[in-house]
Amino acid sequence: MTPSLDSYVMLSSALFAIGFLGVLVRRNTLVIYMCLELMLVAATLALVAFSRFNGTEEGDVFVFFILTVAAAEVAVGLGIIVALFRARQTVQVDQLDSLKN
Amino acid sequence: MNPNETALLVLLVPLAAASVITLFLGRRPGAAAALSVAAAAFVAYGALSLAFGSWRGGDSLQWIRFGDFSVSLGIKFDDLAALMLSIVAVVGLCVHVFSLGYMGDDAGKSRYFGGLSIFMFSMIGIVLADNLFMMFIFWELVGFSSYFLINHWRERQSAADASKKAFIVNRVGDFGFILGIILCYWTNHTVNLDELARLHSTSALAYSRLIPLLLFCGAVGKSAQLPLQVWLPDAMEGPTPVSALIHAATMVAAGIYMLCRIEVLMVASSLNVIAWVGTLTALYAALCALTQRDIKKVLAYSTLSQLGYMVAAFGLGSVGAAMFHLTTHAFFKALLFLGSGSVIYGCHHEQDIFKMGGLRSRMPLTFWTFTVAVAAITGVPFLAGFFSKDAILALSYERNGAVFAVLALTAVLTAFYMVRLWKIVFFGAPRSDAVSHAHEGGFSITSPLVLLAVLSVVGGYWRAYPRGFAGVFSLIPEAEGATHAVILATSLAVLAAGAGAALGFYRTDGTDALQARFPSVYGMLTLLRTSFDTAYEYYVAKVQQRFAMVLNFIDIVGLAGVVVRGLAGATEIVGFGLRSLHTGRLNNYVYWFLGGVVILWAYAAGVL
Amino acid sequence: MEQIAFTVISAFTLACALCVVLSKNAVNGAMCLLLCLAGIAGLFVQLHAYLLAFLLVLVYAGAVVALFLFIIMLLDMQGGQPWRLRGFQAVAGVIAAGLLISGLDMIALRGRTAGGAPAAGEVGSSLKLYAYQLFTTYLLPVEVMGFLLLIAMLGVIVLSRRVSNEEDAQ
Numbered sequence A: 001m002t003p004s005l006d007s008y009v010m011l012s013s014a015l016f017a018i019g020f021l022g023v024l025v026r027r028n029t030l031v032i033y034m035c036l037e038l039m040l041v042a043a044t045l046a047l048v049a050f051s052r053f054n055g056t057e058e059g060d061v062f063v064f065f066i067l068t069v070a071a072a073e074v075a076v077g078l079g080i081i082v083a084l085f086r087a088r089q090t091v092q093v094d095q096l097d098s099l100k101n
Numbered sequence B: 001m002n003p004n005e006t007a008l009l010v011l012l013v014p015l016a017a018a019s020v021i022t023l024f025l026g027r028r029p030g031a032a033a034a035l036s037v038a039a040a041a042f043v044a045y046g047a048l049s050l051a052f053g054s055w056r057g058g059d060s061l062q063w064i065r066f067g068d069f070s071v072s073l074g075i076k077f078d079d080l081a082a083l084m085l086s087i088v089a090v091v092g093l094c095v096h097v098f099s100l101g102y103m104g105d106d107a108g109k110s111r112y113f114g115g116l117s118i119f120m121f122s123m124i125g126i127v128l129a130d131n132l133f134m135m136f137i138f139w140e141l142v143g144f145s146s147y148f149l150i151n152h153w154r155e156r157q158s159a160a161d162a163s164k165k166a167f168i169v170n171r172v173g174d175f176g177f178i179l180g181i182i183l184c185y186w187t188n189h190t191v192n193l194d195e196l197a198r199l200h201s202t203s204a205l206a207y208s209r210l211i212p213l214l215l216f217c218g219a220v221g222k223s224a225q226l227p228l229q230v231w232l233p234d235a236m237e238g239p240t241p242v243s244a245l246i247h248a249a250t251m252v253a254a255g256i257y258m259l260c261r262i263e264v265l266m267v268a269s270s271l272n273v274i275a276w277v278g279t280l281t282a283l284y285a286a287l288c289a290l291t292q293r294d295i296k297k298v299l300a301y302s303t304l305s306q307l308g309y310m311v312a313a314f315g316l317g318s319v320g321a322a323m324f325h326l327t328t329h330a331f332f333k334a335l336l337f338l339g340s341g342s343v344i345y346g347c348h349h350e351q352d353i354f355k356m357g358g359l360r361s362r363m364p365l366t367f368w369t370f371t372v373a374v375a376a377i378t379g380v381p382f383l384a385g386f387f388s389k390d391a392i393l394a395l396s397y398e399r400n401g402a403v404f405a406v407l408a409l410t411a412v413l414t415a416f417y418m419v420r421l422w423k424i425v426f427f428g429a430p431r432s433d434a435v436s437h438a439h440e441g442g443f444s445i446t447s448p449l450v451l452l453a454v455l456s457v458v459g460g461y462w463r464a465y466p467r468g469f470a471g472v473f474s475l476i477p478e479a480e481g482a483t484h485a486v487i488l489a490t491s492l493a494v495l496a497a498g499a500g501a502a503l504g505f506y507r508t509d510g511t512d513a514l515q516a517r518f519p520s521v522y523g524m525l526t527l528l529r530t531s532f533d534t535a536y537e538y539y540v541a542k543v544q545q546r547f548a549m550v551l552n553f554i555d556i557v558g559l560a561g562v563v564v565r566g567l568a569g570a571t572e573i574v575g576f577g578l579r580s581l582h583t584g585r586l587n588n589y590v591y592w593f594l595g596g597v598v599i600l601w602a603y604a605a606g607v608l
Numbered sequence C: 001m002e003q004i005a006f007t008v009i010s011a012f013t014l015a016c017a018l019c020v021v022l023s024k025n026a027v028n029g030a031m032c033l034l035l036c037l038a039g040i041a042g043l044f045v046q047l048h049a050y051l052l053a054f055l056l057v058l059v060y061a062g063a064v065v066a067l068f069l070f071i072i073m074l075l076d077m078q079g080g081q082p083w084r085l086r087g088f089q090a091v092a093g094v095i096a097a098g099l100l101i102s103g104l105d106m107i108a109l110r111g112r113t114a115g116g117a118p119a120a121g122e123v124g125s126s127l128k129l130y131a132y133q134l135f136t137t138y139l140l141p142v143e144v145m146g147f148l149l150l151i152a153m154l155g156v157i158v159l160s161r162r163v164s165n166e167e168d169a170q
Helices: A005-025 A029-054 A058-088 B003-024 B029-052 B079-102 B109-128 B132-150 B157-188 B193-201 B210-222 B231-237 B240-249 B251-261 B268-289 B295-315 B319-346 B364-378 B384-399 B401-426 B443-458 B467-473 B481-505 B513-517 B519-579 B586-604 C002-022 C026-046 C050-074 C088-108 C127-135 C139-160 C163-169
Strands: B057-066 B069-077
Touching: A005 A029, A005 B586, A005 C002, A005 C088, A029 A058, A029 C002, A029 C026, A029 C050, A058 C050, A058 C127, A058 C139, B003 B029, B003 B057, B003 B069, B003 B109, B029 B079, B029 B109, B029 B467, B069 B079, B069 B109, B069 B132, B079 B109, B079 B240, B079 B251, B079 B319, B079 B443, B079 B467, B109 B132, B109 B240, B109 B251, B132 B157, B132 B210, B132 B231, B132 B240, B132 B251, B157 B193, B157 B210, B157 B231, B210 B251, B210 B268, B231 B240, B231 B295, B240 B251, B240 B295, B240 B319, B251 B295, B251 B319, B268 B295, B268 B401, B268 B519, B295 B319, B295 B384, B295 B401, B319 B364, B319 B384, B319 B443, B319 B467, B364 B384, B364 B401, B364 B443, B364 B481, B384 B401, B384 B443, B384 B481, B401 B481, B513 B519, B586 C088, C002 C026, C026 C050, C050 C127, C127 C139
Parallel strands: none
Antiparallel strands: B057 B069
């Protein structure tokens, strides 16, 4: 018996929430970024599940693009983090608050 | 040039002269004086040619428009305006020429002549105005000119105070005036005099008791009736020619002129009020004049009294009688003031009558012209004042007996104090050094006196006036038969009683006989005179000042503090609150994200 | 059978995700992310999206996580106090996560009792069909992705130059 769509959706939302929890509570920028990637992957899981259960391939193709974008985003984001580290010598977000009022 | 253009030029030439004097001739008093006198001469020529000509009509220009409401400026030239314009022009020219001599060596001569020209412009504006809004504009301008000219010797504190008082008291009257104009516009949807007359003739006019009374407030202020008469005696701080022109002949008569213009709006009850206000003013002023020492102040109270006569005549229902007395009064009162100016000038600016005396031999021309004027005002037969005063007495005899009695009594008092003045100033021996060296002024001082004396003699024969004034003078009431005899007898008796008593009673030895022999009466009269000023002072100092301080407190604490600073403070607090949301930390921003998402979801799920 | 596989793999994935979030060491976190991705790849296989599973492992697990590890070790931070999940922030975070799950589930699962059955047709497992779609219907997004990668590459090159280098180069 195959698992129902609901279970895939609940799993995807749980993974998403865990990633979100990580973004909220961690202070290391790199770990926050990894949790962000976790959220993205959760979204792709939901997409694929819907695509399978609706019988189309659109969800799969969309995941292809998400993957590409995620890769590009990681590259650029890590480049920014490295530049930030060079400027501030820290990547702890509670020390990067120069936009404070 | 056609009459329309002449009228417009008559209005605008004094304004042009004043502008040129202000802008260019400040340091050239001779040129300023010449320009102003030339403008006055042109105005006289223009006014007389228009009055004697047959053109009557007018023109109008729309000035402001808001939807249905519009204010227009225009000229209405009918017989009434012709008469008033001629008076203003002739007396104005005489005063201008007199000022050439009187203010010859004054330091502020150009300023003075500029002020005279502005006054001529404003007064002609009132005369020619064809609707009440325009009249109000020029009304205020005349008030300003009066303020400017009273304050001519501005280094004197008394002059500054007097000019302020004149303006403020006038303002109180003008407040009633503008309320009346607004009410008239509201009920009749027009303030154009021609349209009001048309509505009146077709019985479509909306009458009310309030409109004429409010409009009368303006006349109360400008023509110095009770209770706003306090400014006129103080206005004598200005130079004497100014007093002659403004505060005797023309500006104070503007109130009467305005009343005659709005005659169509009158109702019987308001006319009654107007008549009594005039009568009481006449009596009160005559009583006050009995105790005055200053020659100009006596004449000022005399003016108040005669203005009361004119207002009473209008209140009894006759425009003709009021305007007739206005005409003759302009001539002899201007002559009286200019004569006193000549006396003051000759005595080197001495104004106390108990220091004068013996001028009969030293200043003969002034003496004779002054005598003519005194005779005219007291009602000596066949001079100008005799006819006009009799017309008023006849009117009051027929319409309202009580008014007649009071006016007759006032006539006695008039004769009394005028002859007192005449005797003390001109007869006896000189009572001070400056006076003993008195001498006549030059041609520019004496020639206006002669002209006005001639007019005071012949001015009463109104049938001899040009046909152009027929529209007004035909309204003068003529006494018939028995009434005629009664009035004639009354006026002769009044003259004899007043003049005889004064001649007998007063001595020419430098003391005031009334003060010496009946000090209690003298004291009571003085109290009567100063009572109004005391009352007003009390009101201003105690009531108004306190109220102003309360308002000041509300303004500083309430408006500036709570509302303005409070709103600014509230904005600052909100800004501070919002600023504290910018922590610069990523975690906090993500929480806000979540908050927004939750709200959106709740809304989408139908929970919210 | 499939149900059991699903349960096991999903439990494994969730555990690894929690480890990513709660690990004190960043490198440990990266490793756990790797395992998590492996689990997700398994779930993709169960959903018959074989190409995507493969791509996930290749691109995501292979390249992205490797990059993460490079950077973590490059920015060799000693970092003072080791991080621990406690305090007000932690409670707030857990509540937030709970809200998120409940919100998502409320919307996604409303009005249905048991989930639907999978549709007929093995669409996702046909590589040919997949490629056909990519090169016809979705050609424009593919080209745009190319651009995107180009720009990303340029961006990274620009970002990684040192400031002093720029001034010297001028």
